[in-house]
Amino acid sequence: MWFKNLQVFRLTSPWQISADELNAQLSKISFSQCASNEMQSQGWASPRNNDMLVHTVNQQFLLALATEKKLLPSSVINQVAKARAQEMEEQQGFAPGRKAMKELKERVTDELLPRAFGVRRNTFIWIDPVNRWLVIDASSPSRADEVVKLLLKCCDKLPLEGLRVKSSPQACMTSWLAGNEAPKGFTIDQDTELKSSTEDKATVRYVRYTLEPEDVQKHIAAGKQCTKLAMTWDDRISFILTDTLTIKRIKPLDILDEEKDKGTNEEERFDADFMLMTAELAKMLDDIVFALDGEMETSTVI
Known part of the structure; x- marks a missing residue:
């Protein structure tokens, strides 16, 4: 399994917790279907449809937040x-x-x-205690906020905060475009969004189009900055970086398919795929942070 979008958080200090301990803490708010008089129900569910709320592979944790909403227009x-x-x-x-x-x-x-019909969705969370990442597979910050709020209700002294970097992603992406030169280990792809900071928020989007440096300079002169940029990391993963540090449209490339461990059954294939994803994304996140001049120092505990 591969996450499609990344809302990225940092464990600001080592978090020593076992899968069993985390499972016990999450069980405080486990998922149950909506009661007849409820519009919504939310809680932790098993990511692998067994009795465990935490799935562990190679010291990496996978969680799932289940949300059921009644369809009553x-x-x-x-x-x-x-x-x-x-x-x-x-x-x-x-x-x-x-x-x-x-x-x-x-x-x-x-x-x-x-009598209303209930629709359920799962939001998956990957926790990497080794490299201190917490990543939520969600395209919007509001969805990630739901996850974080429930985690904080369940987990004692979770040392968590949003990823903060020293240089503005917007400024860096604009500079990369203007110079037609991606940071080391990356290439610039063909999808781009530039937006004005003025009141009208004038926006121009390019899809599957290679933007020439002189065109970028015209947009910059008109007051626009790059807010979304499609990139490829190490010829292995393509994605879109945004000005809010959300990473969207994650796609593993063919080279990773060749490295997959096919396994003998579905469980083994899932675990091998999850292990490959977490290893690759951890390295990619490190390189993105480096390209944005590193992380800001912090010691905050939420």
């Missing part, structure tokens, strides 16, 4: 409530007021909720 609630309101108007001779309409919608929601 507001349009359906409004439609049913409107029909009920018409019935009430016919019976009492006047339409229900604002307060009565609000209460009516709440009653309709309570009635429909037990």
